[in-house]
Amino acid sequence: xxxxxxxxxWEKAKLFAGQTIAADPDPTKFPLFASFTLEALxxxxxxxxxxxxxxxxxxxxxxxxxxxxxxxxxxxxxxxAKTIFARLVHFVDEFTSEDANACLILxxxxxxxxxxxxxxxxxxxxxQWLPDFYRSLDILTKFLGRDLDDLLGSARAREAxxxxxxxxxxxxxxxxxxxxxxxxxxxxxTPQELEARRKTKAPKRGWALQQNEIWATETTxxxxxxxxxxxxxxxxxxxxxxxxxxxxIQSIFSPRKFECGVCNLLLMGTQELRVxxxxxxxxxxxENDPTEYFDIExxxxxPNDDYGND
Numbered sequence: 001x002x003x004x005x006x007x008x009x010w011e012k013a014k015l016f017a018g019q020t021i022a023a024d025p026d027p028t029k030f031p032l033f034a035s036f037t038l039e040a041l042x043x044x045x046x047x048x049x050x051x052x053x054x055x056x057x058x059x060x061x062x063x064x065x066x067x068x069x070x071x072x073x074x075x076x077x078x079x080x081a082k083t084i085f086a087r088l089v090h091f092v093d094e095f096t097s098e099d100a101n102a103c104l105i106l107x108x109x110x111x112x113x114x115x116x117x118x119x120x121x122x123x124x125x126x127x128q129w130l131p132d133f134y135r136s137l138d139i140l141t142k143f144l145g146r147d148l149d150d151l152l153g154s155a156r157a158r159e160a161x162x163x164x165x166x167x168x169x170x171x172x173x174x175x176x177x178x179x180x181x182x183x184x185x186x187x188x189x190t191p192q193e194l195e196a197r198r199k200t201k202a203p204k205r206g207w208a209l210q211q212n213e214i215w216a217t218e219t220t221x222x223x224x225x226x227x228x229x230x231x232x233x234x235x236x237x238x239x240x241x242x243x244x245x246x247x248x249i250q251s252i253f254s255p256r257k258f259e260c261g262v263c264n265l266l267l268m269g270t271q272e273l274r275v276x277x278x279x280x281x282x283x284x285x286x287e288n289d290p291t292e293y294f295d296i297e298x299x300x301x302x303p304n305d306d307y308g309n310d
Contacts, residue, residue, distance in 0.1 A: 009044035102132035127279030135164035201261030228260035
């Protein structure tokens with residue numbers, strides 16, 4: 001029964017978590033491995049209470065439950081994801097029914113992706129599920145008495161703690177009203193007035209470094225469709241890609257704040273950005289010169305004028 005212990009399931013969750021981070025920002029593999037991580041971590045939490053909680057109750061004589069108590073069983077089976085998350089609500093105090101539903105959305109999309117012809121992750125941006133994923137990892141890791149840094153690594157664990165807030169109904173209503181008010185204000189302008197505001201208030205640069213690891217990039221305002229400024233934090237880079245004589249680095253950024261100078265819309269934090277559809281991770285590809293990337297000092301070239309004159 002070693003494979004049903006909380007410790008062995010924790011190690012499996014760590015394996016999947018590493019694969020999840022490695023898959024970021026692939027739109028299919030990233031949420032796919034995230035769903036595997038949640039299921040393994042959820043089983044680890046239930047197995048900490050007792051391995052019987054992850055045993056599939058079906059079968060004549062309940063062989064899987066007997067296996068959880070040490071009785072040898074041929075091909076023991078565990079419970080499905082829906083049951084895992086439903087049971088966690090009863091045994092993990094901080095894990096709510098809202099958390100269970102959020103985890104189930106990932107699992108159901110995984111099943112549709114793997115077992116049907118549907119492209120289940122199409123139009124499923126990271127802003128729709130990543131904060132919930134991070135929050136569930138944080139809750140379950142604490143319940144297990146483990147360290148989130150051990151599961152995700154220190155950099156990504158810090159990112160998880162900063163962006164895992166749950167969106168409540170009050171914030172949802174406030175943000176929607178704020179967007180509607182700004183949109184209504186803009187609709188009262190003439191086309192000439194709107195164009196004038198856009199010329200003077202829109203961001204002047206596509207990307208601008210604000211401070212260490214913090215950048216500003218332009219994106220479309222949800223209220224007035226003008227260009228606004230999205231503040232993002234650098235959280236990691238993909239492996240360098242070499243093409244011809246250049247090196248390309250793709251960096252991953254996490255949104256933190258949005259400001260539109262045209263309609264004065266301001267959104268702060270993951271919760272508000274998520275309501276407005278601006279919480280998806282942002283990617284940036286930068287071309288690098290090999291000599292600068294590898295910090296190489298090119299040797300000077302001195303042509304030999306006498307070459308060929310022997």
